Amino acid sequence: NAGVTQTPKFRILKIGQSMTLQCTQDMNHNYMYWYRQDPGMGLKLIYYSVGAGITDKGEVPNGYNVSRSTTEDFPLRLELAAPSQTSVYFCASSAYGGVRNNSPLHFGNGTRLTVT
């Protein structure tokens, strides 16, 4: 049981380039999330999905796009990379999304992205 798998682990992009961060989970979770973590800071939500075909913006969606064609996969697309997108990106999944539900988010190991 691999849990949440993110690829790549590290990436350096030049300004203006594009890339896709891959995320897949094998727990059959409906809920998936993308967060970014800037140095010394907490995690900020970029996008999330409550099931295949459904996505919604989080706190910091500008410069990113997502899709959710299957339950397992939730890729994050960066278009026209900018230095401000230098960060560590975490994908996460959860079995349930109810407010009173104790189901935690299960995180991948992160992708460290540098834009220069």
Next chain:
Amino acid sequence: AQKITQTQPGMFVQEKEAVTLDCTYDTSDPSYGLFWYKQPSSGEMIFLIYQGSYDQQNATEGRYSLNFQKARKSANLVISASQLGDSAMYFCAMREGQGGKLIFGQGTELSVKP
């Protein structure tokens, strides 16, 4: 307005002693959940403990416990008998609204001294 506030950027504790990491939150919703995560220097996010807003008792998980004071809107993490392996960043997070998403605080860096 910040929804989750962790006022201690860094803390030190002696090995085998207990330590309390502070977390206050802001919500007008009567239903919410509070989570604590640990992030070691290796970077992964590890779930520690959960407290629901309607839970009557404070949550406990091994050496971790939550000091939940609903009226004060605080959910402090207590780590008993600190170990060197407890040195890490600790994040408080709140689940509110739809979609199961968590809102994170800025974290507290805990250093355990031998």
